[in-house]
Amino acid sequence: MQTIETYRSEFISYLEQKTKEKEPINLYEPISYILGLGGKRLRPLLTLMTTEIFDTDYRKALDAALAIEVFHNFSLVHDDIMDDAPLRRGNPTVHEKWDINTGILSGDAMLINAYQLFENYEGETFRSLAKLFSKTAIEVCEGQQYDVDFETRDDVTIPEYLKMIEYKTAVLVGAAMKMGAIIANVPEKTQNDIYDFGKNLGIAFQLQDDYLDAFGDPETFGKQVGGDIIENKKTFLYLTSLASVTKQEAKELEHLFSIQPKDVTDKINTVKNIFVNSGAAEQTKQEIAFYTQKAFEVLEKLPITDAKKMLLQKFGENLMMREV
Numbered sequence: 001m002q003t004i005e006t007y008r009s010e011f012i013s014y015l016e017q018k019t020k021e022k023e024p025i026n027l028y029e030p031i032s033y034i035l036g037l038g039g040k041r042l043r044p045l046l047t048l049m050t051t052e053i054f055d056t057d058y059r060k061a062l063d064a065a066l067a068i069e070v071f072h073n074f075s076l077v078h079d080d081i082m083d084d085a086p087l088r089r090g091n092p093t094v095h096e097k098w099d100i101n102t103g104i105l106s107g108d109a110m111l112i113n114a115y116q117l118f119e120n121y122e123g124e125t126f127r128s129l130a131k132l133f134s135k136t137a138i139e140v141c142e143g144q145q146y147d148v149d150f151e152t153r154d155d156v157t158i159p160e161y162l163k164m165i166e167y168k169t170a171v172l173v174g175a176a177m178k179m180g181a182i183i184a185n186v187p188e189k190t191q192n193d194i195y196d197f198g199k200n201l202g203i204a205f206q207l208q209d210d211y212l213d214a215f216g217d218p219e220t221f222g223k224q225v226g227g228d229i230i231e232n233k234k235t236f237l238y239l240t241s242l243a244s245v246t247k248q249e250a251k252e253l254e255h256l257f258s259i260q261p262k263d264v265t266d267k268i269n270t271v272k273n274i275f276v277n278s279g280a281a282e283q284t285k286q287e288i289a290f291y292t293q294k295a296f297e298v299l300e301k302l303p304i305t306d307a308k309k310m311l312l313q314k315f316g317e318n319l320m321m322r323e324v
Helices: 004-018 025-035 042-053 058-083 100-120 123-150 158-183 188-215 236-244 247-256 265-277 280-299 306-320
Strands: none
Touching: 004 042, 004 058, 025 058, 025 100, 042 058, 042 158, 042 188, 042 306, 058 100, 058 123, 058 158, 100 123, 123 158, 158 188, 158 236, 188 236, 188 265, 188 280, 188 306, 236 247, 236 265, 236 280, 247 265, 265 280, 280 306
């Protein structure tokens, strides 16, 4: 097994090799820009790591890993347009740096580029990868639509929210790992188990992201802290608070999530205090731990060595202890 840094270094080198700018420059420059902003590269690293965990050269998975990363960034470009987000990874979003039309078109090209990368695989491997990718891509779109719908609904439930983050975020993490298993040609049950590991880790990851959106360090978070509060998003923090506070406090919270004041600082601080005092902040941490543990339980089913199980567990633990 390689180190995480080796996987990351190899992947970034491959990404740079494959994403050289070309004409028309106004289509491809924004693609190079968003892919070059960095980020955790979590999903492609998981694809490479999973391939090698199942005793196959991780380099065979570079195209699948790149497809996952390109698709993920495509979704970010379009999500940022829909959210009117000013920052991504501490830098201007594509539609802010260029314009909305450029963001839409460059995003479209990225989605097509992601599909093209699977053409480098043959036969049953190509078919399985493409089938999984199509299923995952439509689920991500469904998750995004749920997210948009929730902004104007006052009756969102916690189970509905968990389904939304499963589709919008977690299925792509699961797919990233299953792709490595497909390339390694392991049995279907093992493919599905590693998918479940990734999916549960993905739910924990998104809950952690929601928590950091409210309570993260603005110097390291890379996005606008309090962005979900400003956008009136019904996150796990919000829904859990609503279920825990008095009727009067619930009315205040609902009111705060129905307005868009010019000065958002007071709104953010008031909502964060409610999140803490209601116990929702602590309950969110517990939910993160629950899904992380659920992922680790899947590890026991995998036909891999204890050392490799420990590697995956350590990766998950590090992910959940992040502050960015």
